[in-house]
Amino acid sequence: MAKDAISVIMERRSVRKYVDKPVPDEDLKTILEAGRQAPSAANRQPWHFVVVRDPERRKQVAEACSNQTWMADAGVIIAGIGKPAVSEKWYPVDVGIAMQNMILAATALGYGTCWIGAFDEQKVAQLLGVPDDCKVVALTPVGAPAEQPAARPRQSLSEFASAERYGDEFA
């Protein structure tokens, strides 16, 4: 049975070690579908996602991501591309929401992922044939995890949230 949403959210970690094996198409389709169902401002869907499976291209993309070479060991790298011409104000938010939907779906299916924000946009765009009027927002590897990282620290609830007015303790 699929894990419930809260468990998936709590269990997700940034995974930076992978076993290099393919992600079956069926799982990839589920992951992409999770992104496709994401909300977007005025339902404009100002996004496109490039799924990189080819090992050599994965390597090149990983190098263009500040040489985070471990990314290339994941069976797939997904690049989230925004379309400013479709939604100039909201494309980064909308692509982010869709990416996170995909990351959570991948987690539910047992895959590791890691948000990648450190990349040379020109290099990634060139490698993936991204049109000039589009923006690379973020990437993630998706693959069989070869590590189970511990939870990273988070702010306390009182730092993170207030009741009624900013700074009033949530209790």
Ligand SMILES: Cc1cc2nc3c(=O)[nH]c(=O)nc-3n(C[C@H](O)[C@H](O)[C@H](O)COP(=O)(O)O)c2cc1C
């Ligand atoms: C927008 C964004 C960009 C990130 N870029 C990178 C990155 O380039 N490389 C990396 O290893 N982790 C990256 N991370 C992962 C964060 O370091 C990680 O989410 C954070 O340390 C919390 O750990 P956790 O994801 O395991 O909870 C990024 C995360 C976000 C949200």
